[in-house]
Amino acid sequence: MIERARQLDAGDPLAEYRERFLVPEGVIYLDGNSLGCLPKATPARLEEVVREEWGRDLIRSWNTAGWIDLPAKVGGKIAPLIGAKPHEVIVADSVSVNLFKLISAALAMRPGRKVVLSEPGNFPTDIYMIEGLEKRDLATRRLAARDKLHEALDEDVALLLLTHAHYKTGELFDMGELTRAAHEAGALVLWDLSHSGGALPVDLNACEADFAVGCGYKYLNGGPGAPAYAFVAERHLEDTQQPLSGWMGHAKPFAFSDDYAPAPGIERLLCGTPGILGLSALEVGVDLIAETGVERLYAKSQKLSEFFRQCLAESGVEIELVSPTDPASRGSQLSFRHEEAYAICQALIARGVIGDFRDPDILRFGFAPAYLHFEDMAEAARHLAEVLESNEWQSNEFNKRATVT
Secondary structure, X not given: OHHHHHHHHHOOOOHHHHHHEEOOOOOEEOOOOOOOOEEOOHHHHHHHHHHHHHOOOHHHHHHHOOHHHHHHHHHHHHHHHOOOOHHHEXXXXXXXXXXXXXXXXXXXXXXXXXXXXXXXXXXHHHHHHHHHHHHOOXXXXXXXOHHHHHHHOOOOEEEEEEEOEOOXXXXXXXXXXXXXXXXXXXXXXXXXXXXXXXXXXXXXXXXXXXXXXXXXXXXXXXXXXXXXXXXXOHHHOOOOOOOOXXXXXEOOHHHOOOOOXXXXXXXXXXXXXXXXXXXXXXXXXXXXXXXXXXXXXXXXXXXXXXXHHHHHHXXXXXXXXOOOOOHHHEXXXXXXXXXXXXXXXXXXXXXXXXXXXXXXXXEXXXXXXXXXXXXXXXXXXXXXXXXXXXXXXXXXXXXXXXXXX
């Protein structure tokens, strides 16, 4: 399989992009769905911002370096990656904060309805944000299994909140079909793109989505804690009233008025002063993904994941796949179930194969095709086969669970 992998790498039009990232020697990095690798251009860009824009020009850089426009500028670059118009996307805050803003806005746009519908097992922050509003009597949380969502969409539902690609299994929702179903029931829809933005084709406007959020530190390679982004469909911009009425979301923030007036466009989703270092790092990652092309990245991701499965089969590895078998039905990851998933994950990390574990028994591998080769797949499969065959995961050092994995 190594020889086959090298042949595939030789014919891969994206192989050259690996050189644009800092991938540590001896590491097979299969955790880009949690934190993307560092683009090599990022340190130089940050040094420029720190030494010249901040260090030399100081406060003048809000104008001379365009800091004040950076949230909308970077948002406009993300927009075509998710099927949106530039003026429909803004970079601000975190996914959690943006969820709070948009859930609240949606509830206000559907007076008389308080139910926010999601699924059990959705990413926790999505559910927690609904619960927080519920405790303040502003919302009612309703959870329904995937195959019961249509039945749960009734006249009480104000908002359907779902994650496009499930964080544990990678299973995809049919975004267009569910958005139509919600609209037929009179509800709005908010999509969490954290595990799909920058990794697979998304077309928010084609499916008439209302709102979306996504993070910058996974497939967009913006760095740990990179700022998130938010999308509001053009038709809703005027009616979207977010609850965090900070000064940067004001129509005239430098008028310093005592009364709040929301900005006329997507800028109304801003709250406090944007973090320029985080935005500058994110812009480098976004530019690189845009240059590579999401369609090409997803096509390679599907090939990588299928080749990984072939390598496991060739190695005689028998482990339960919990991701969809059809690559078109999953995001850029594969997840497997094993009762000793945590220890196996730690044993692999000790060998330089970095995937991750999700409680209680999920071994998860993310495929970020911009910097992964097919040879990485063959080598990772070999390591997994050896770990399982040798039972080295039974070592005490691999069974001591840490808080963060």
